[in-house]
Amino acid sequence: MTPLPRSASTVIIGGGVQGLSAAFNLAEMGQTGIVVIDAGYWQGGASGRNGTLIRPGFASTAWTELFMLTVAEWKTWSKRLGENVMFTQRGYSVVSEKAASAAMLEEATAMQRDLGIRSRMLKSAEISDLLPAINRKRVLAVQHQEEGGVAPHHAALKGLRAYCEHRGVALHYRTKITGIEVTDGRASAVWIGDHRIDAGNILSCAGPDNPDMARLAGVEIDGFGMKIEAMALEPTRPLIKPAIALIDSLAYFHQTSRGEVVGGTEVPERPRMSLRVDVPVMAEMARIYLEMFPQLGPVRILRHWAGQLHASTDYAPLLGEHPARPGLWFSAGWSYGFAGAPAAGRLLAGAIGKGHIDSRMKPFALDRFQTTGPIIEKGIVLA
Amino acid sequence: MSATSVQPTIRWNGKSIAVTEGDSLAAALWRAGVTTFARSRKLHRPLAWTGAHAVGALAAVNGLPNTRLDQTPARAGTVVSMQNCWPGPGFDLLRLMQILPERLLYGGFEHGHLMPSSGLSYRLAERMMAYLAGVADTAPTGWEGAAIPGRDITVDHLIIGGGPEGIRAANAVAAAGLSVALVTRGRTPARFARNAGQEIPVLDPRVDLHKETEAFGGYRDGDLVLAAPVNGTGAAVVFRPGQITLATGRRSMPPVVRGNHLPGVFDAHAGLNLAAEHGVRLGRRVAVIGTGDEVALAARLRDLGHEVVHTGPAAGLDRIEGRARVRAIRVAGRRILCDTLVHAGPWRADPNLGFQLAAEGHYQLLDAALPVRVTRIGAATLAPEPIHIPAQPDKSALICPCMDVTLGELLSHIDAGEHDPEILKRLTSCGMGTCQGWPCWDSMLAVLAARTGTRPEDHARPSHRPPRRAITIAQAAGLAGLVEPDK
Numbered sequence A: 001m002t003p004l005p006r007s008a009s010t011v012i013i014g015g016g017v018q019g020l021s022a023a024f025n026l027a028e029m030g031q032t033g034i035v036v037i038d039a040g041y042w043q044g045g046a047s048g049r050n051g052t053l054i055r056p057g058f059a060s061t062a063w064t065e066l067f068m069l070t071v072a073e074w075k076t077w078s079k080r081l082g083e084n085v086m087f088t089q090r091g092y093s094v095v096s097e098k099a100a101s102a103a104m105l106e107e108a109t110a111m112q113r114d115l116g117i118r119s120r121m122l123k124s125a126e127i128s129d130l131l132p133a134i135n136r137k138r139v140l141a142v143q144h145q146e147e148g149g150v151a152p153h154h155a156a157l158k159g160l161r162a163y164c165e166h167r168g169v170a171l172h173y174r175t176k177i178t179g180i181e182v183t184d185g186r187a188s189a190v191w192i193g194d195h196r197i198d199a200g201n202i203l204s205c206a207g208p209d210n211p212d213m214a215r216l217a218g219v220e221i222d223g224f225g226m227k228i229e230a231m232a233l234e235p236t237r238p239l240i241k242p243a244i245a246l247i248d249s250l251a252y253f254h255q256t257s258r259g260e261v262v263g264g265t266e267v268p269e270r271p272r273m274s275l276r277v278d279v280p281v282m283a284e285m286a287r288i289y290l291e292m293f294p295q296l297g298p299v300r301i302l303r304h305w306a307g308q309l310h311a312s313t314d315y316a317p318l319l320g321e322h323p324a325r326p327g328l329w330f331s332a333g334w335s336y337g338f339a340g341a342p343a344a345g346r347l348l349a350g351a352i353g354k355g356h357i358d359s360r361m362k363p364f365a366l367d368r369f370q371t372t373g374p375i376i377e378k379g380i381v382l383a
Numbered sequence B: 001m002s003a004t005s006v007q008p009t010i011r012w013n014g015k016s017i018a019v020t021e022g023d024s025l026a027a028a029l030w031r032a033g034v035t036t037f038a039r040s041r042k043l044h045r046p047l048a049w050t051g052a053h054a055v056g057a058l059a060a061v062n063g064l065p066n067t068r069l070d071q072t073p074a075r076a077g078t079v080v081s082m083q084n085c086w087p088g089p090g091f092d093l094l095r096l097m098q099i100l101p102e103r104l105l106y107g108g109f110e111h112g113h114l115m116p117s118s119g120l121s122y123r124l125a126e127r128m129m130a131y132l133a134g135v136a137d138t139a140p141t142g143w144e145g146a147a148i149p150g151r152d153i154t155v156d157h158l159i160i161g162g163g164p165e166g167i168r169a170a171n172a173v174a175a176a177g178l179s180v181a182l183v184t185r186g187r188t189p190a191r192f193a194r195n196a197g198q199e200i201p202v203l204d205p206r207v208d209l210h211k212e213t214e215a216f217g218g219y220r221d222g223d224l225v226l227a228a229p230v231n232g233t234g235a236a237v238v239f240r241p242g243q244i245t246l247a248t249g250r251r252s253m254p255p256v257v258r259g260n261h262l263p264g265v266f267d268a269h270a271g272l273n274l275a276a277e278h279g280v281r282l283g284r285r286v287a288v289i290g291t292g293d294e295v296a297l298a299a300r301l302r303d304l305g306h307e308v309v310h311t312g313p314a315a316g317l318d319r320i321e322g323r324a325r326v327r328a329i330r331v332a333g334r335r336i337l338c339d340t341l342v343h344a345g346p347w348r349a350d351p352n353l354g355f356q357l358a359a360e361g362h363y364q365l366l367d368a369a370l371p372v373r374v375t376r377i378g379a380a381t382l383a384p385e386p387i388h389i390p391a392q393p394d395k396s397a398l399i400c401p402c403m404d405v406t407l408g409e410l411l412s413h414i415d416a417g418e419h420d421p422e423i424l425k426r427l428t429s430c431g432m433g434t435c436q437g438w439p440c441w442d443s444m445l446a447v448l449a450a451r452t453g454t455r456p457e458d459h460a461r462p463s464h465r466p467p468r469r470a471i472t473i474a475q476a477a478g479l480a481g482l483v484e485p486d487k
């Protein structure tokens, strides 16, 4: 491994999809001397453990405008990275089982269409066409977003890593940031044990450890770490075409190009930082699959794993410079952070590299709870 | 037998095959001379049941895909068909894949540079890829989608593994007046020991025996252990044990040589299952290799009517030859004609349950000391035997038959400087198929160590995860509500 540098234009903490996307966008803008430091292994964070679902449309305009940008960016990644990230817009269906969520989806659809997204509420015959295997008895309404889809995380991260290495970004995995130095109120360097790296800017993309990174710099950031779990089923020939979110059952899944149905759900647990799995998620997810896609009944579960997130109190991302600690930036609070990485990387690179704060980033400012207030978003699969 | 009675039959790819009472589907097929049960996913190599990997023993049974032929009884009228073929098993165009150079498919179809990179053309390519990768269709729509209610069992002591050691341990607990459950995959306890011709202790009737059941998950430091009947339709069990004993024994590791996936290669468990339990002749000429047990195994196979043409150390094997089945082996430059190879070593204990019960981590699950309530006994306590990697390894040796990962593919990454097992796993998909890393990660670590001049135990294992296909959605759905979330 190459030795750690002593100074950097930007030190990025965390080499998950957020950190690598920011590094890629900064490098593409021409910045040199970028350093990415990650305590774990490449693909070891949530970025290598997620459901890989991507969609443009949500219930709030703030989320929707951010994720429209992200879908537009995803479409360009294979070309810009020089590697196939396998983004496929095979569609994303948000399924409602209750009147309240159906009404919410109707309203969101109108807003999304106004913004130019190809989303619509499916007619009964269309539901059968698109989702022939779904249990119609459980479905009240389906909102379908044609531009949504999936991108396998191993492909996206492979493309990002290859680009960064090629452009001279220094990537150091299994290397942990243990301190952040503050000079005259500004974050000015990071410490890795007794090694110091002087930093023009520091961008924390440390996932569940973002609150710890803030604390290392003597400040606080909203939110808490949480563990969520997912599982993969034994491969079968294609049964489920689009990506699917069950807005009332709090589950999301899709069938990969290897044939595995991959997805997860949420059960209320004591928040905990660990990669261990537990029984309730597996059982609950199986129950949901069986009710929604009865044909999955005899299919076997291959593996079940956990990943960790940094959830903000309104579940919306926290993007931008810390108001109390100039020089320390965050791409944090992500629960849809795989989908959101292309947009976040672009916007943060613009902010750090050119000082331009894009209007699509502003609503997600770290101090929104004291200024504009939390972002109310009802279209996410989280509670 | 009366004149009117006919021998029961099953159907294999449309052909009728006679079965003997008590046969598993694998036994019935092998007895009838069927040697290719399945095809590997990328290169469509012929595969059969080997014992070491489940993938060669998967077929569609009465329309249900991915059914294990070695675990399913051959009932009259059962319809079995080969998966992963197109348009069908009789005329299968996918077999042409075998002529592709292995290198072309390093990383799988998914990573391939052959793929168009975006837009509609990629979407079409992806659908094609998904069709080919999916192996078989899900069960027909008429399937009754009911959850199978799970069971919740509290015991003083849970013994996992029904070999002689497990039986003795269970008997001792029962004799002490405590409640004890014993979980074993076999149709009867101590199947392997029995097939090897050993004396078996009698199981105390007070022991709650769960046979044909796999314990696949340990949670909350062992507060919970999950198990499920291997048929996929029996009730899954949540055990809440006071003490846990892992009496899970050891398995023989497949040799890392060319041809190691070929039909006709068996580990000692599978070979003896067919030869002793089902009275099936494995082949005309049998070679036996091992790390010490090969002599006894060869004697046992001779007793069972086999002609053993070679008995020797596992590390002396250079390659296995054959196209659709073993035809010969090479040992120290000598070519020995044989159609069957049975290996008895190197022996290693399955690390999965122990890892699950012990491992913890924030950046990575790392193995640790077992919780105090968990003990290993018997063969599971013995040190793992080294896996021999030849000085000039053959690139076509398969490391992970489920995902069709060759030694050459692994080396392409190792030689490029990638020495982290978790990353090797992600780059190649090694261990992400049917067997979920056992035994292929042991082989992968042996290759990594040999290539980098390190020891296998110098490298952290990739995370062993539950339930490695031991439970179906219908079984797991029946556990919903049984276990309260940890609050």
Ligand SMILES: Cc1cc2nc3c(=O)[nH]c(=O)nc-3n(C[C@H](O)[C@H](O)[C@H](O)COP(=O)(O)OP(=O)(O)OC[C@H]3O[C@@H](n4cnc5c(N)ncnc54)[C@H](O)[C@@H]3O)c2cc1C
Pocket: A013, A014, A015, A016, A017, A018, A019, A037, A038, A039, A040, A041, A044, A045, A046, A047, A048, A049, A050, A051, A052, A053, A054, A175, A176, A177, A178, A205, A206, A207, A208, A209, A228, A229, A230, A252, A264, A306, A307, A308, A309, A331, A334, A335, A336, A337, A338, A339, A340, B363
């Ligand atoms: C089961 C699951 C399913 C999901 N499904 C989806 C989905 O379908 N769609 C979607 O958009 N999102 C999904 N997500 C969320 C998504 O995965 C995350 O929001 C996203 O990956 C966050 O990316 P990241 O780079 O910020 O975090 P991570 O990938 O977690 O990266 C953070 C990195 O920071 C490193 N780090 C931490 N502390 C330090 C330190 N002190 N020094 C150096 N490095 C450090 C860690 O090692 C880690 O690699 C899912 C997440 C999970 C767990």
